[in-house]
Amino acid sequence: MKKILLLLTTVACQFSPEIRTSHDQEFFDNTVKNERLTYASVDSIELSQHLTEIQLAGTQNIGEFFDHRLRFYKIDHPDLVICGSRVNKLLLYFIDSTLVRLRYDMAGNISNQLLDSLGLSKFKPLDDKSKQLLRTRTVYNKIQGKLNDDLTDYELIWYKGDAVSRFRVHDPMGDSVDSFFFFTEMIGYKKKVRELEIHYNYLEANLPSGL
Numbered sequence: 001m002k003k004i005l006l007l008l009t010t011v012a013c014q015f016s017p018e019i020r021t022s023h024d025q026e027f028f029d030n031t032v033k034n035e036r037l038t039y040a041s042v043d044s045i046e047l048s049q050h051l052t053e054i055q056l057a058g059t060q061n062i063g064e065f066f067d068h069r070l071r072f073y074k075i076d077h078p079d080l081v082i083c084g085s086r087v088n089k090l091l092l093y094f095i096d097s098t099l100v101r102l103r104y105d106m107a108g109n110i111s112n113q114l115l116d117s118l119g120l121s122k123f124k125p126l127d128d129k130s131k132q133l134l135r136t137r138t139v140y141n142k143i144q145g146k147l148n149d150d151l152t153d154y155e156l157i158w159y160k161g162d163a164v165s166r167f168r169v170h171d172p173m174g175d176s177v178d179s180f181f182f183f184t185e186m187i188g189y190k191k192k193v194r195e196l197e198i199h200y201n202y203l204e205a206n207l208p209s210g211l
Contacts (some may be wrong), residue, residue: 047163047186051097059092066196069096080180082106083113094187095192101185108179111156113144114167118158127153127172162187 045054051071059073070093080087085108093101123139125131130151133139139148156167164187171179 005066007172041202042165045092045099047102047184049099051094051099054099055091066200069098069196070094070193075172080104081111083117084108085113085180093189093190095196100192101183101191102206104182105178106182107178108171109171111167111169114156115180118165120156121159122157124155124157125153126170130154132147159187 050138056073059075061071062074063072064070070120073092073094075090075092076088078090082104085106087104088107089105091101091103092099092103093103113148123134125134130139130153133151135149139151140146152169152171154169158165164185166181166183166185168181168183169179170181
């Protein structure tokens with residue numbers, strides 16, 4: 001199982017996944033640290049946990065689909081801090097009552113802190129500016145030890161075992177409103193959702209009328 005650390009009172013973060021560097025991102029090698037940072041008290045949730053094993057007090061059920069096989073729960077303003085940044089919202093995704101995805105809506109950009117803790121697995125540009133910076137190999141400032149400040153739309157992606165973590169930045173206006181998202185999910189989550197959609201669409205189209 002992939003354990004997710006929910007940082008409650010700390011201003012640092014600790015993750016220790018196996019880093020797999022994308023071939024196209026080799027210029028990042030030796031430009032980011034891969035050190036463990038200290039942390040204070042933590043609570044934990046594990047991907048693959050059953051719904052009944054997780055304390056859902058204070059959560060809001062925000063949707064159920066496909067005969068309750070796909071469920072979403074939300075916690076607004078949880079008492080959580082990751083890498084010194086407040087979590088504004090936490091979403092939990094369940095398929096067949098198994099936790100398959102966590103989404104943290106962050107108050108700030110923690111890209112550089114995550115790089116310090118995790119190292120880099122893959123950089124994914126999501127707009128023309130990010131693609132241009134990637135082509136010119138100016139995504140990461142080696143002297144300052146951080147990502148280029150001009151980046152506003154991109155993902156950082158880490159893999160470990162059967163799970164993937166992503167930090168998504170979408171801040172084209174520079175207003176930092178609903179701009180930073182940290183995901184941890186089981187590999188194949190989106191494929192499984194698509195399979196459910198296809199299955200239930202098929203049933204709906206082929207069941208005799210009146211059933």
